[in-house]
Amino acid sequence: MVRAVLTMLVREGCESLFEDIWFTALKEAEPPGSLGQTLMSDPEERRRYVITGDWESRDALRAFESSPERRAMSAAFEPIREAASKQVLDIIART
DSSP: OEEEEEEEEEOTTOHHHHHHHHHHHHHHOOOTTEEEEEEEEETTEEEEEEEEEEESOHHHHHHHHTSHHHHHHHHHHGGGEEEEEEEEEEOOOOO
């Protein structure tokens, strides 16, 4: 299993729009191999979000990353995204 960790800073005043886009995308697609997604925000810097997603494998994550659904979601975020970074980590243990 792997965990993708995306940190995103959205433009000032776009917090609600960002959340709406994320919730809509989540409702519309259940990508194969996805084991769940979590959206979090930083209470000290409300514009900073962290999204984690657990995946059965790196191959499942790569398939989602090249999907039309992922491209559409990324395009929707583009005008409101100020900065973003991503890590993909191997899950060693979960409790």
